[in-house]
Amino acid sequence: MTWEVLSIIGTIAFAVSGAIVAMEEEYDILGVYILGIVTAFGGGAIRNLLIGVPVSALWEQGTLFQIALVAMTTVFLFPNNLLKHWQKWGNFTDAIGLSAFAIQGALYAAEMNHPISAVVVAAVLTGSGGGIVRDLLAGRKPLVLRSEIYAVWAVLAGLIIGFDLAQSPFQLYTLFILLVVCRVLSYTNKWQLPNRSIHH
Template sequence: METITVFFIVEIIGTVAFACSGAMVAIKKNLDLLGIIVLGVTTAVGGGMIRDILIGIHPPALFTNPVYVMAAFVAVLCLFLIIKCRRITIEALSSLWYERVMNILDAVGLGAFTVVGIDTAITAGFGEYNFLMIFLGVITGVGGGVLRDIMAGETPAVLRRHVYACASLAGAVSYMLLQKVLESEWDLILSASLVVVIRVLARHYKWNLPRAL
């Protein structure tokens, strides 16, 4: 029961973080309330939907257990009301503050959903396929952000931002290894935290993979 509780908390944290990051992008793009909700919810549950389709969970969990959609919806509405009531401008959303908030939200969501993706794969009976577990962890982590950026008309962050997918990959490999040697929920917490730390450090020190030009 304890593991299930911790797992659920991690999922909710990731859902809220990604929902807010999607909503922030939509607000910066000056979309209306419906657009903000759609982009926020898609960011929160998109990666999990892709994962479920890949491993044959039909219909995806977002339809059979809508608690995550509702959590994302409430988070987006709260963020919308806060920004609306405080009259935050588009210029403020282009500031260094906005970039820092987005980075933290993305980092937390990425870490949470990376380990959730692997745990879902194990629960579905794919625990003996290491490459599949890592792939599902990464796709769960980055999938929602990719959908968000495509819908917002931007190059997906996974292809350009400071070691974004690499952070998810490191967390996925860490969780795959730690869950074989650690008891309780520490493997999940440590691996998710590793992703967050890598993302925060990557932004602070401007770590990037090499480019051709």
């Protein structure tokens, strides 16, 4: 159950963020849907390839596709209401998507008895893969690769689940909220990882 709820939360959050990025780049309606779907399902597809789940498993998620389509259609039909708040809430929906999908990816890999390194990789790719593909298709520098802390929270989710520190639904929801709060704090306070520029 926790699994399904996290999937739905992540799918809506990323489908909306993909659709809004497409509208900011002035893509047509087809571009909005393509970018939204790629953002919502890209991370899962990359994860499935790497941990040995048939990619066809993605096509069995009919309900999630419908949920994503409804979310994107809403954004397309009522852009002004949503775009007004996007500056404020855009990073927040991204934080929700990152957190939900990172936990879901880690659970997926752990359930298949993969080693902890694979659990962490699955968490990072599921949490940030869709966002990376979205930013690349929109011609932007991927959020994950900038100095602001982003993927670190997905790594944390992978480690906590890989070491069996969160198992019950209550623990998983608590972890979800914790990761969202950490991500929100990291962009609000501009926490950064060390970075080195080679420009003189």
